[in-house]
Amino acid sequence: MSIVDPLPRSLGPAPTKTAINVRFMRYNELLALVPRWETLIDRCPWRNPCYEPEFLLSLLRAIDIGSVRVMVAERGNELVGLMPIATKQQFHLPIRIAETWRPDEAFDATPLLDSFWAGDALQACFKSLRRHGFHLLSLNTVSANPEFVSVFQTATTATSLAYFTRDQFQRAALRPAGGAEEYFQRVLSKNRRKKFSRALKSLESRGTVRFETAAVPAQARDWMEVFLDLEASGWKGNASTAFASEDDSLSFFLDMIGRLIDSEKLHITRLTVNRNPIAMLIDIRSADHVACYKTAFDERYSQYSPGALLEWHNVRRMFDQGVSLCDSCGDPDNELLNALYNERLDFQHLIVSLDRWTNFIPKRVLPALQWIKRRLPSQRGNESTPKG
Incomplete structure (x- = not known):
């Protein structure tokens, strides 16, 4: 970024x-x-x-x-x-x-x-x-x-x-200015906004839905282990591209996350249903800039688009965090991120x-x-x- x-x-x-x-x-x-x-x-x-x-x-x-x-x-x-x-x-x-x-x-x-x-x-x-x-x-x-x-x-x-x-x-990027609702009205089509709302309402039919960000270092360290399990349970685990798939990548992840937590440069956000995490996202902060580094979601909830809902929430979050620029870290052809983020790096x-x-x-x-x-x-x- x-x-x-x-x-x-x-x-x-x-x-x-x-x-x-x-x-x-x-x-x-x-x-x-x-x-x-x-x-x-x-x-x-x-x-x-x-x-x-x-x-x-x-x-x-x-x-x-x-x-x-x-x-x-x-x-x-x-x-x-x-x-x-x-x-x-x-x-x-x-x-x-x-x-x-x-x-x-x-x-x-x-x-x-x-x-x-x-x-x-x-x-x-x-x-x-x-x-x-x-x-x-x-x-x-x-x-x-x-x-x-x-x-x-x-x-x-x-x-x-x-x-x-x-x-x-x-790469898709975001420069938050004004309010999140006004931003979504401007950059997302009416149809896409309805899809997000319908997906969230459908998920709420399964139980209590919450978006949460780790508040203290100890909580972030606990969530880090949950993220690894969630990532390994999905397609990344099957493709051996999850952090837990290789000893060296796992060692890197644990060391890097620990250092970032100690430096207060890490944000871990999750989407839960009845307190069970079904999607998680890791942001790396550098001054007032943010890189949306990695995401993972529970594929058993794929019909509710939990990963997309969490990305949607995270963009909203950026407007309240004093962020001047956010790098999606996504592939150039990622259709969802290209829609949610209206800037390009x-x-x-x-x-x-x-x-x-x-x-x-x-x-x-x-x-x-x-x-x-x-x-x-x-x-x-x-x-x-x-x-x-």
């Missing part, structure tokens, strides 16, 4: 120029960096919860098998840039490619950069990767908002590096050359390889189809 602040900060006089140094760190070294890391988050013009300490440290501890290094850019004692880096194979090219790390558990790979030093920090990171033998940097699922695009383009222009935009997509996959000698790759080779990759399936399909 790399989200741009809607209003620029008053930054005061520009500080004096000091060299930016880049180094690579592992999990244990990062623990001592947390206070400066939090300061960097406050000075970054966009938000990315996946690279904040609670999320990233849990990923490194549970998911990383030792291949990820976190690149940090420092200006004296100031932390001015941070991004986890992994080695990536791209288009089967026989060269070393670095990528901003985004495992399946994460939803954003936009680097954290200090608003004062964003361009300088990014240039220093390019230079450091080049010194470590990398020829390309892949930034997969990074913000396409104007602030990040401007920083990225300034950095590549200043270093005469070429880049290729491989993919672009949008732009994302992209960028691949940048790290030295002038390989500029021809993002300029010519990658566009050609992508064209071939997209063309071949249709050609094969045409060849295998009998002509009548």
Whole structure:
């Protein structure tokens, strides 16, 4: 959820120029960096919860098998840039490619950069990767908002590096303003509003229906276990994509949730019938921004659309929580979320050359390889189809 602040900060006089140094760190070294890391988050013009300490440290501890290094850019004692880096194979090219790390558990790979030093920090990171033998940097699922695009383009222009935009997509989002009822009247069709109301009334025929949000840390920890059971009982469990399906993903979830609860950055909301939870939703909060991270529902109640009812309630909740922007974290083609959330966040996959000698790759080779990759399936399909 790399989200741009809607209003620029008053930054005061520009500080004096000091060299930016880049180094690579592992999990244990990062623990001592947390206070400066939090300061960097406050000075970054966009938000990315996946690279904040609670999320990233849990990923490194549970998911990383030792291949990820976190690149940090420092200006004296100031932390001015941070991004986890992994080695990536791209288009089967026989060269070393670095990528901003985004495992399946994460939803954003936009680097954290200090608003004062964003361009300088990014240039220093390019230079450091080049010194470590990398020829390309892949930034997969990074913000396409104007602030990040401007920083990225300034950095590549200043270093005469070429880049290729491989993919672009949008995610549903919400900027609460005014009242929830007025919002729903404006963005939802009359037919859809009636469907929500009918589903809720039908569910109420089964017993007492409540929407609840965990009020204290102990309650959130208890609900976390219920969420895991609920998720594993449905299609995610059958597809082995639930957090409880794999030891490493379960370890990540438990560690991450615990850290977020301790930092008061986690909201767990549930829908119950006769006190039995039938749908649950996890939100991650970063200042006044929210990412709707994961949902789960009891498939035995599918006819009442419990997941949709909880999403509907959660959007209503955002209007009462002082939230300036909410990322749905949903797939671009999720019809329900695209209807409930009337804004869109732009994302992209960028691949940048790290030295002038390989500029021809993002300029010519990658566009050609992508064209071939997209063309071949249709050609094969045409060849295998009998002509009548």
